[in-house]
Amino acid sequence: xANYVYIGVSLDGYIADRNNGLDWLNTVPNPHNEDLGFAAFxxxxxxxxxxxxxxxxxxGFGGEWPYSKPVFVCSRTLKDIxxxxxxxxxxxxxxxxxxxxxxxxxxYENLYIDGGRTIQGFLKADLIDELILxxxxxxxxxxxxxxxxxxxxxxxxxISSEVLLNQIVSSxxxxxx
Numbered sequence: 480x481a482n483y484v485y486i487g488v489s490l491d492g493y494i495a496d497r498n499n500g501l502d503w504l505n506t507v508p509n510p511h512n513e514d515l516g517f518a519a520f521x522x523x524x525x526x527x528x529x530x531x532x533x534x535x536x537x538x539g540f541g542g543e544w545p546y547s548k549p550v551f552v553c554s555r556t557l558k559d560i561x562x563x564x565x566x567x568x569x570x571x572x573x574x575x576x577x578x579x580x581x582x583x584x585x586x587y588e589n590l591y592i593d594g595g596r597t598i599q600g601f602l603k604a605d606l607i608d609e610l611i612l613x614x615x616x617x618x619x620x621x622x623x624x625x626x627x628x629x630x631x632x633x634x635x636x637x638i639s640s641e642v643l644l645n646q647i648v649s650s651x652x653x654x655x656x
Contacts, residue, residue: 482589521546635654
């Protein structure tokens with residue numbers, strides 16, 4: 480069982496700009512629409528856990544739903560899922576430990592945790608096993624920070640680092656026990 484984070488981050492540690500925008504993720508040209516390792520990563524997970532804001536952002540992109548795995552959206556306010564996503568997206572509530580326990584009991588053991596508040600909640604609960612951070616060479620100067628306050632240090636070991644598209648640094652860190 481493992482919980483993973485796979486996310487793009489600016490040089491100054493933000494995952495969205497001041498307007499919750501993500502356009503800055505496209506500042507590095509990708510003329511051949513390379514996958515950059517995302518498909519291989521998705522093979523390792525059973526389901527996604529994401530926050531409401533991230534879910535609404537992804538839905539707002541329009542087009543085809545990008546995930547083939549079940550997506551569990553953490554929300555106390557969202558009441559309905561768009562009808563075209565009813566068999567793909569499910570609402571869930573609870574603390575990170577409760578959510579993880581519930582999904583593990585349903586057979587979902589390797590979870591992709593996505594969304595700023597959701598990631599921060601799982602980190603604060605000490606429930607992230609691996610971080611894959613793709614650092615985009617841009618300074619946003621504000622926005623949604625990837626990391627928040629933690630009750631104590633968490634130590635990770637760098638497993639690999641590679642340069643993608645000659646500019647993005649993708650680093651994989653695994654939690655040290």
